[in-house]
Amino acid sequence: MNHYMQLRRSGLRAPKLRLGWRELVWAVVIVATSSSLAVWTEPFLGLVTAALIFVLGVTVVGALYGLAASVIAAFAAFLIYNFFLTEPFLSFRMATSKDLAPLIAFNISALIAGVLAGRLQDRAQAAQQSNLQLLSLLETSQALQSALQPDEVVQQLATTAPARLGIELRLFQQAQDGLVEAGGARAGASTPLLWRQVAEDIWRQQAGMHQAFGLTGFLLQGSSGPVGVLVIGSHKGVPTLIEPSFLAALANILALALERAALSEDVTEARAAARSEELKTALLSSVSHDFRTPLAAISASASSLIEFESQLAPETRHQLLRSIVEECDRLNRYTANLLELSKLQANVAAQNGQVVDVVEILGAAIQRIRSKLGARVIERHLPDGIALVRADPALFELALVNVIDNAVTYSDDGSTIALSVRGEGSQVAIDISDEGCGIPAEDLARVFDRFYRVRRAEAKPRGSGLGLAIAKGFVEAFGGSIRAETPGLNGRGTRIAIRLPAAQVQ
Amino acid sequence: MTLPDQPTSILIVDDEPSLVAVLQPVLSAAGYDVTVAVDGESALSAAASSQPDLILLDLGLPDIDGKEVLRQIRVWSDVPIIVVSARHQEAEKIAALDQGADDYVNKPFEIGELMARARAAVRRQKNARARVSTFRTGPLAIDFVTRRVTLEDEPVRLSPKEYELLRTLAQSAGQVVTHKRLLAAGWGGEATDTQYLRVYMGLLRQKIEEDPSEPKLIMTEPGIGYRLVARDERD
Numbered sequence: 048m049n050h051y052m053q054l055r056r057s058g059l060r061a062p063k064l065r066l067g068w069r070e071l072v073w074a075v076v077i078v079a080t081s082s083s084l085a086v087w088t089e090p091f092l093g094l095v096t097a098a099l100i101f102v103l104g105v106t107v108v109g110a111l112y113g114l115a116a117s118v119i120a121a122f123a124a125f126l127i128y129n130f131f132l133t134e135p136f137l138s139f140r141m142a143t144s145k146d147l148a149p150l151i152a153f154n155i156s157a158l159i160a161g162v163l164a165g166r167l168q169d170r171a172q173a174a175q176q177s178n179l180q181l182l183s184l185l186e187t188s189q190a191l192q193s194a195l196q197p198d199e200v201v202q203q204l205a206t207t208a209p210a211r212l213g214i215e216l217r218l219f220q221q222a223q224d225g226l227v228e229a230g231g232a233r234a235g236a237s238t239p240l241l242w243r244q245v246a247e248d249i250w251r252q253q254a255g256m257h258q259a260f261g262l263t264g265f266l267l268q269g270s271s272g273p274v275g276v277l278v279i280g281s282h283k284g285v286p287t288l289i290e291p292s293f294l295a296a297l298a299n300i301l302a303l304a305l306e307r308a309a310l311s312e313d314v315t316e317a318r319a320a321a322r323s324e325e326l327k328t329a330l331l332s333s334v335s336h337d338f339r340t341p342l343a344a345i346s347a348s349a350s351s352l353i354e355f356e357s358q359l360a361p362e363t364r365h366q367l368l369r370s371i372v373e374e375c376d377r378l379n380r381y382t383a384n385l386l387e388l389s390k391l392q393a394n395v396a397a398q399n400g401q402v403v404d405v406v407e408i409l410g411a412a413i414q415r416i417r418s419k420l421g422a423r424v425i426e427r428h429l430p431d432g433i434a435l436v437r438a439d440p441a442l443f444e445l446a447l448v449n450v451i452d453n454a455v456t457y458s459d460d461g462s463t464i465a466l467s468v469r470g471e472g473s474q475v476a477i478d479i480s481d482e483g484c485g486i487p488a489e490d491l492a493r494v495f496d497r498f499y500r501v502r503r504a505e506a507k508p509r510g511s512g513l514g515l516a517i518a519k520g521f522v523e524a525f526g527g528s529i530r531a532e533t534p535g536l537n538g539r540g541t542r543i544a545i546r547l548p549a550a551q552v553q
Numbered sequence: 554m555t556l557p558d559q560p561t562s563i564l565i566v567d568d569e570p571s572l573v574a575v576l577q578p579v580l581s582a583a584g585y586d587v588t589v590a591v592d593g594e595s596a597l598s599a600a601a602s603s604q605p606d607l608i609l610l611d612l613g614l615p616d617i618d619g620k621e622v623l624r625q626i627r628v629w630s631d632v633p634i635i636v637v638s639a640r641h642q643e644a645e646k647i648a649a650l651d652q653g654a655d656d657y658v659n660k661p662f663e664i665g666e667l668m669a670r671a672r673a674a675v676r677r678q679k680n681a682r683a684r685v686s687t688f689r690t691g692p693l694a695i696d697f698v699t700r701r702v703t704l705e706d707e708p709v710r711l712s713p714k715e716y717e718l719l720r721t722l723a724q725s726a727g728q729v730v731t732h733k734r735l736l737a738a739g740w741g742g743e744a745t746d747t748q749y750l751r752v753y754m755g756l757l758r759q760k761i762e763e764d765p766s767e768p769k770l771i772m773t774e775p776g777i778g779y780r781l782v783a784r785d786e787r788d
Binding site (some may be wrong): 372375379399401402403404406407408409410411413414428429430433435439440441443444550 | 570643661663746747748751752754756759765766767768772774775776
């Protein structure tokens with residue numbers, strides 16, 4: 048409690064004894080004025096009134112400039128009084144003991160006035176100081192409200208209270224290898240040993256407050272245990288006039304802010320966990336549906352071939368075998384989509400960007416989907432030469448396969464699917480339009496959501512709800528955009544409009 | 554009787570019993586002499602002892618990395634090796650091709666696709682050894698000696714770089730040729746960006762493809778390279 052008391056003592060000022068030049072001059076002026084007035088009026092108003100005027104002057108000096116000034120003024124007033132107003136006139140000699148009474152009265156009143164004035168000034172200064180502290184507390188707490196991470200808390204702290212009050216604060220927090228000083232701003236500079244010592248003592252003892260080496264440390268208590276240690280020292284060793292209660296309040300605010308920052312981090316993590324949980328659930332339900340459907344077809348075909356091989360017509364047998372291969376292809380594409388989805392989720396797609404030719408990748412995508420086209424006609428509007436963009440080639444192909452596959456899945460056999468590639472300013476525009484059943488206006492934005500399928504009355508959804516989500520994830524990873532529009536082609540169907548930034552050819 | 558481009562003995566290196574259980578009887582029925590190795594160590598010893606005409610190598614082996622098996626076999630043998638890999642592992646495939654694999658097939662594959670790749674790999678090796686001077690696939694013919702390229706018997710004028718690219722593809726017809734190899738063929742040792750390759754491939758396709766946007770001869774393997782279609786009797 049040593050330092051605590053020291054702070055307390057230094058906080059209560061001794062009566063003011065030092066006197067500045069300006070104050071002395073003013074004291075002289077006041078005493079001279081009051082003395083002249085007294086000497087001038089004495090013949091008309093009498094000695095008592097003159098003495099009162101002297102006392103008035105001394106009191107005013109005391110009230111304004113403290114004890115020292117008032118004593119000097121009292122003595123000066125006594126000399127003048129003695130010189131001009133008591134017999135023998137114009138001499139300092141004291142005639143009678145009666146003449147001493149004014150001297151004593153002057154000085155007693157001067158002392159009282161001085162002490163009172165000093166106390167008043169102390170009060171005023173203390174009030175100003177505590178006002179300042181309150182203000183800085185308020186400012187700190189306001190600044191800390193916007194701090195959502197522990198590092199921000201420290202930064203805000205460094206820019207508010209210390210600058211104003213001439214104190215230095217260091218915050219220590221628990222890390223894997225013991226206490227470390229928090230705050231990116233000071234990462235470069237090492238923590239002074241004494242500060243660390245104080246912080247570690249507090250942490251070890253779990254003491255509320257601890258003082259040593261002229262430093263004061265506070266254990267920052269959160270609602271579920273200590274969250275760190277705040278160590279406070281005066282800036283460059285200059286003594287401060289700061290109330291310990293203020294420091295304790297500062298520590299409290301800081302503890303609250305740190306806890307809030309920790310909670311906010313927890314909430315962010317919890318949200319991310321909830322989202323990933325949501326994704327997992329959607330994934331599971333999708334897997335159970337989209338894996339089982341082709342598996343059921345494969346199982347039915349294969350088991351029929353085993354059971355009834357001899358009874359089946361050759362065409363039927365071939366059809367069953369064909370469907371096994373097709374369903375395998377579907378499963379394969381689905382797993383590829385799932386894998387790409389996880390890649391997009393982990394944000395690694397953008398790392399594999401290369402300059403690729405849109406027309407070339409589109410050609411590869413058509414090749415891949417050709418067997419599913421049936422009697423559908425592919426109409427192409429392509430630029431002469433090549434259209435370069437930066438993209439992950441395999442992912443780009445998959446995204447295009449997904450979009451074209453959708454166009455095929457949701458359109459009738461014999462209808463037309465139009466593919467167009469063209470330069471549009473600094474972008475390459477890729478449009479895939481079909482004459483299919485289209486997308487209801489309210490679903491246009493949602494079709495890109497993961498596992499979202501447009502509800503249709505006529506039949507069960509045939510897609511996995513992953514294709515367009517991957518197309519969107521891909522396009523966004525490479526700085527482009529994707530939109531669904533309706534109608535697509537010849538007043539019917541859907542158009543998927545993809546825009547990717549054109550790559551600069553060097 | 555085996556077909557000219559057909560390997561007679563094949564080593565399957567795969568640790569998945571269900572896949573081996575299908576491949577072994579089917580390949581045997583197709584007339585191959587099939588050996589199976591279920592891990593890297595036994596693959597290395599089988600490659601040395603049975604001297605297969607072709608190796609089908611799964612990259613994911615229980616003991617050694619498939620690429621390491623590839624590297625060790627390449628130290629002493631130029632036997633055609635086809636790598637089996639999952640579709641999304643582009644980097645893995647490129648690494649295997651750079652280390653001397655002839656080609657790759659994506660898992661899952663159709664047996665016809667696998668057989669076509671196998672034939673292409675064996676044919677390339679044979680052609681390289683015999684130093685064949687001409688090549689033909691569908692309407693496209695190349696005379697490597699006169700550097701003459703014809704399409705439906707009509708001469709096609711190619712720039713030197715275009716010709717080098719086409720020649721490199723033709724010498725590995727039916728097999729994937731990586732961007733890296735094509736860049737080396739067209740631009741020598743100079744460090745060149747793949748976008749030049751795309752530009753020249755675009756030009757080449759305009760000269761030899763009926764519809765460059767839907768190529769029938771030079772196929773794109775996104776992210777890996779190009780494959781010149783080999784029209785053999787089975788395709």
